[in-house]
Amino acid sequence: MFDMVKTSITLFLQGRLFKNTGEVLRQALIGIFATAAILVAIAYFTPLPIWGSAIIAGILGGALQPLLFKNLKYA
Numbered sequence: 001m002f003d004m005v006k007t008s009i010t011l012f013l014q015g016r017l018f019k020n021t022g023e024v025l026r027q028a029l030i031g032i033f034a035t036a037a038i039l040v041a042i043a044y045f046t047p048l049p050i051w052g053s054a055i056i057a058g059i060l061g062g063a064l065q066p067l068l069f070k071n072l073k074y075a
Contacts, residue, residue, distance in 0.1 A: 011075075019073040027068040035061025 011017040018024045039057035043050055 016075055019075050024069075024072055027072070031061060031065055031068050034064055 008017060015021050035057050038060050039053055042048065042053040042056055046053065048056070
C-alpha cells in the first residue's frame with residue numbers, strides 16, 4: 001500500500017501520472033477557490049466561529065472534488 005502511494009507521488013511530481021497535468025492543476029485550483037469562497041461566505045453570513053465555518057467549507061469543498069476530477073485521464 002505504501003509502495004503504491006510512493007509510486008503515485010513520484011509519478012505526479014515527475015508529471016507522468018496524468019495525461020494532462022495542466023487540467024489537473026486547473027481543476028484543483030477551481031476546488032481551492034470554491035472552498036475558500038464557501039468559507040468566506042459562511043463566515044460572513046452566519047454567526048459560526050471560524051473553525052466551524054472551516055469545517056463546513058472543508059466538507060463542501062471535499063464533496064466538490066469528485067465532480068471536478070471525474071473526467072481526468074491517467075497516463
